[in-house]
Amino acid sequence: MSAPVKTTCPYCGVGCGVLAYPDGRVKGDPDHPANKGRLCSKGSALGETLDTEGRLLAPQIGGQPAGWDAALDLVAQQFREAVENYGPDSVAFYGSGQLLTEDYYVANKLMKGFIGSANMDTNSRLCMASSVAGHKRAFGTDTVPGIYEDLELADLVVLVGSNLAWCHPVLYQRIAAAKVSRPHMRVVVVDPRRTATCDLADQHLAIVPGTDVALFNTVLSHISRHGAVDVAFSSRVSGLKKALLAAFEEDPKVTGLSDVEMATFCEAFTKTEKVVTVYSQGVNQACDGTDKVNAILNCHLATGRIGRPGMGPFSITGQPNAMGGREVGGLSNMLACHLDLDVSKHRAAVETFWQAPNLAQTAGFKAVDLFEAMADGQIRALWIMSTNPAVSMPEADRVRLAIKKCPFVVVSDVVARTDTSVLADVLLPAAAWGEKEGTVTNSDRTISRQRAFLPAPGEARPDWQIICDVAKRMGWIEAFGFTSPVEIFREHATLSGIAAEFGRDFDISAARDISDHDYETWEPRRWPFKREGGDGRFFGNGQFFTPNGLGRAVSVRQKPLAPRDQAYPFILNTGRVRDHWHTMTRTGKSARLSGHMAEPFVEIHPNDAKDEGVAPADLVKLETTDGTAILRARVTDCIPQGNLFVPMHWTAQWSSDGRVGGAIHASVDPISGQPALKFSRARLMSFQPVWYGFALSTQVFDPSTDYWALAKCKSGYSAELAGLQGVEDWSIFARELFGQGEKMESQVISPERGSARILLSQHGVLTGALFVSPRPVEVARGFLINHLGQPFNSNLLAGRPAVDQPDPGAAVCSCFNVGANTIRTAIESKGLRNVDEIGAALQAGTNCGSCRPELRSLLRSVLHESAQLNVAVE
Numbered sequence: 007m008s009a010p011v012k013t014t015c016p017y018c019g020v021g022c023g024v025l026a027y028p029d030g031r032v033k034g035d036p037d038h039p040a041n042k043g044r045l046c047s048k049g050s051a052l053g054e055t056l057d058t059e060g061r062l063l064a065p066q067i068g069g070q071p072a073g074w075d076a077a078l079d080l081v082a083q084q085f086r087e088a089v090e091n092y093g094p095d096s097v098a099f100y101g102s103g104q105l106l107t108e109d110y111y112v113a114n115k116l117m118k119g120f121i122g123s124a125n126m127d128t129n130s131r132l133c134m135a136s137s138v139a140g141h142k143r144a145f146g147t148d149t150v151p152g153i154y155e156d157l158e159l160a161d162l163v164v165l166v167g168s169n170l171a172w173c174h175p176v177l178y179q180r181i182a183a184a185k186v187s188r189p190h191m192r193v194v195v196v197d198p199r200r201t202a203t204c205d206l207a208d209q210h211l212a213i214v215p216g217t218d219v220a221l222f223n224t225v226l227s228h229i230s231r232h233g234a235v236d237v238a239f240s241s242r243v244s245g246l247k248k249a250l251l252a253a254f255e256e257d258p259k260v261t262g263l264s265d266v267e268m269a270t271f272c273e274a275f276t277k278t279e280k281v282v283t284v285y286s287q288g289v290n291q292a293c294d295g296t297d298k299v300n301a302i303l304n305c306h307l308a309t310g311r312i313g314r315p316g317m318g319p320f321s322i323t324g325q326p327n328a329m330g331g332r333e334v335g336g337l338s339n340m341l342a343c344h345l346d347l348d349v350s351k352h353r354a355a356v357e358t359f360w361q362a363p364n365l366a367q368t369a370g371f372k373a374v375d376l377f378e379a380m381a382d383g384q385i386r387a388l389w390i391m392s393t394n395p396a397v398s399m400p401e402a403d404r405v406r407l408a409i410k411k412c413p414f415v416v417v418s419d420v421v422a423r424t425d426t427s428v429l430a431d432v433l434l435p436a437a438a439w440g441e442k443e444g445t446v447t448n449s450d451r452t453i454s455r456q457r458a459f460l461p462a463p464g465e466a467r468p469d470w471q472i473i474c475d476v477a478k479r480m481g482w483i484e485a486f487g488f489t490s491p492v493e494i495f496r497e498h499a500t501l502s503g504i505a506a507e508f509g510r511d512f513d514i515s516a517a518r519d520i521s522d523h524d525y526e527t528w529e530p531r532r533w534p535f536k537r538e539g540g541d542g543r544f545f546g547n548g549q550f551f552t553p554n555g556l557g558r559a560v561s562v563r564q565k566p567l568a569p570r571d572q573a574y575p576f577i578l579n580t581g582r583v584r585d586h587w588h589t590m591t592r593t594g595k596s597a598r599l600s601g602h603m604a605e606p607f608v609e610i611h612p613n614d615a616k617d618e619g620v621a622p623a624d625l626v627k628l629e630t631t632d633g634t635a636i637l638r639a640r641v642t643d644c645i646p647q648g649n650l651f652v653p654m655h656w657t658a659q660w661s662s663d664g665r666v667g668g669a670i671h672a673s674v675d676p677i678s679g680q681p682a683l684k685f686s687r688a689r690l691m692s693f694q695p696v697w698y699g700f701a702l703s704t705q706v707f708d709p710s711t712d713y714w715a716l717a718k719c720k721s722g723y724s725a726e727l728a729g730l731q732g733v734e735d736w737s738i739f740a741r742e743l744f745g746q747g748e749k750m751e752s753q754v755i756s757p758e759r760g761s762a763r764i765l766l767s768q769h770g771v772l773t774g775a776l777f778v779s780p781r782p783v784e785v786a787r788g789f790l791i792n793h794l795g796q797p798f799n800s801n802l803l804a805g806r807p808a809v810d811q812p813d814p815g816a817a818v819c820s821c822f823n824v825g826a827n828t829i830r831t832a833i834e835s836k837g838l839r840n841v842d843e844i845g846a847a848l849q850a851g852t853n854c855g856s857c858r859p860e861l862r863s864l865l866r867s868v869l870h871e872s873a874q875l876n877v878a879v880e
């Protein structure tokens with residue numbers, strides 16, 4: 007058996023170490039400090055995403071295959087001409103937190119140092135720009151003060167706007183394990199929704215959306231009133247008096263919390279010395295995201311609970327290398343190595359170091375402004391790297407039009423067809439995870455290696471090489487003459503030493519002369535690289551990176567909440583689901599991951615559903631002033647009344663109308679430029695198909711109907727369908743849907759009832775199935791999927807198992823494919839009483855552990871139902 011390659015997971019900002027085997031198996035790296043051997047459901051399924059199906063394997067110009075030389079020549083020529091004719095600010099790069107640090111570094115260097123514009127922004131703008139801005143206001147630099155161990159050492163962990171159980175599962179598991187070994191640890195979840203993370207919560211504060219500033223100002227005033235301000239530490243903090251005055255003015259009632267809830271939380275925060283506040287997109291993705299961040303930081307600065315074991319504010323990044331992007335200055339208002347674009351001596355230092363002929367002098371366009379400028383015709387050439395803005399940006403339909411309008415668009419990506427790549431003039435095939443070399447930085451500043459363990463397929467090349475090849479063609483041969491990632495790393499590390507001389511925090515200059523061998527064998531290492539007596543934390547000593555060395559409390563006030571809009575009465579919130587990642591280009595390949603949630607949906611409170619006449623599993627049309635989406639209704643009291651939640655992942659490749667970005671309004675935080683992806687006004691409109699369908703096929707098929715959502719499933723693909731017009735002949739429909747070659751083996755069609763059940767087979771194997779009903783189709787999907795590609799059996803026409811056969815139900819445990827019905831039955835029949843007993847009986851929850859909150863929730867509901875039954879019987 008070949009030895010595994012040590013690499014890093016390409017999904018979230020936890021940055022878990024992965025042992026990858028050339029045969030595609032993956033395991034958690036027990037030696038990696040982020041995960042110590044754990045992986046979540048997404049990380050565990052990485053091996054299923056490595057095939058080359060759908061990969062971009064060769065450069066294309068105008069949709070036609072082209073050689074690398076022709077494609078690179080064209081890109082260099084178009085960018086050069088745009089700069090010559092319209093100036094440097096007429097071109098732009100739009101990158102991604104998926105890029106490795108070395109890729110990011112050369113892209114930033116090319117745009118800001120040589121082309122001469124700062125129009126290099128990234129999808130990290132959508133993710134953590136408000137944290138960056140908040141950090142810089144409070145600390146003078148973009149510094150995450152703490153380390154992951156603090157989450158385990160804390161006595162109180164406050165999770166704000168973070169569904170950690172689904173979005174950063176391994177950190178969630180680390181806290182869960184710490185809570186077991188230190189039972190006095192308390193966890194508070196601040197989130198309008200009751201998410202899976204609440205499974206761990208001692209207190210859930212379901213605040214009114216967008217009232218985080220009021221909440222933390224109330225905490226701050228409570229800290230002050232109860233004498234908990236750390237007098238010695240706060241002498242190292244400027245602005246505290248003003249921040250306190252603002253906090254005293256705050257009205258806690260706007261949060262919607264009861265007096266008891268508020269008092270309990272304030273008291274816990276005030277009295278607990280070891281408190282960590284973890285925050286994520288629920289804080290950042292708001293029009294006042296930066297103020298929210300500073301409201302949290304103020305509480306830690308006032309109490310001096312920062313940069314010491316078990317204490318501190320902790321921003322958790324969404325993407326695998328968002329932090330690395332911040333380090334190289336990958337946002338349009340930053341320079342490399344945490345140097346500032348608006349500080350002339352910083353610019354001069356970078357200019358000298360790079361020997362840059364055209365160093366950018368002013369900030370470039372932030373993401374939302376960039377696409378607006380494109381729509382206005384200001385951007386003549388655009389290069390999109392490893393991201394999918396036609397899905398992920400707010401007002402994504404307008405973004406799509408803006409990209410279409412741009413005269414020259416390059417997309418470098420690993421995937422051939424995305425919602426964005428279809429708009430490109432030139433496509434450049436990039437090497438994917440497992441095929442490229444470089445480094446990434448996770449949320450606690452640990453730099454880890456990504457290593458190749460597979461050859462790049464076709465003509466795919468690493469991003470750093472593609473960027474350098476274009477730069478050289480534009481005339482900057484020496485500055486971009488890198489021949490390997492380690493050479494880029496050395497230059498980056500050297501520049502960080504210069505940044506440190508300017509008093510910047512990011513300093514990895516100890517690695518400036520790293521040998522090829524040491525880079526190759528690099529072990530995860532947190533910056534700043536350990537100094538004498540240092541423990542990897544910042545600010546515990548009261549030294550900050552501001553001009554006077556003091557931390558800054560920032561006076562912030564809760565913004566008034568806009569009154570309810572009668573025309574658009576709902577607040578639309580968006581976010582992630584457990585088993586998908588971003589726009590599904592990787593996780594969509596895994597049947598296991600797709601099985602957890604196979605269709606875009608909208609969560610709606612039961613009372614709202616009743617008022618709107620929406621029944622569970624109905625299709626509904628969500629509408630905002632900017633766009634629409636058609637989604638499956640999930641009626642649940644996990645969402646507060648008046649609110650809707652829609653996942654961000656679905657694209658036009660996987661659904662007809664599930665791309666929610668088109669419906670999100672592009673309002674931004676004025677300081678960070680981060681869009682408010684968690685707050686749009688919306689309404690629900692009726693969408694009334696005359697038929698609903700569920701289809702399965704061993705082959706990929708074109709499900710194009712009035713509504714469709716496609717998903718990978720075991721042995722093939724599944725699709726939910728719906729139509730606004732009747733279908734005359736379901737047999738013909740099925741043949742056209744699946745292709746002519748299939749044999750129509752068995753069917754029951756009832757025109758009077760408007761229903762049809764059709765099974766197709768080839769060589770005695772079930773190859774396709776179609777179930778149609780005038781109402782949302784009620785068949786046992788998990789059961790049918792398990793029979794796809796298996797010996798044909800006409801009994802499957804029933805759409806559900808015979809009484810003596812089990813229907814697994816919707817997948818809960820992705821690792822062992824254990825469905826909800828299987829779990830329910832086992833709880834009832836075997837008398838299971840806790841999650842460990844479920845694991846012992848069914849294996850569910852015993853591998854990655856990502857499903858454990860859902861197992862507990864199922865357990866509670868079954869036990870609750872049976873208790874009610876007993877009461878009824880008694």
Ligand code: SF4
Pocket residue numbers: 015016017018019020021022041044045046047048049050173174175176177
């Ligand atoms: Fe990857 Fe999961 Fe770890 Fe995030 S928590 S890095 S998705 S394995």
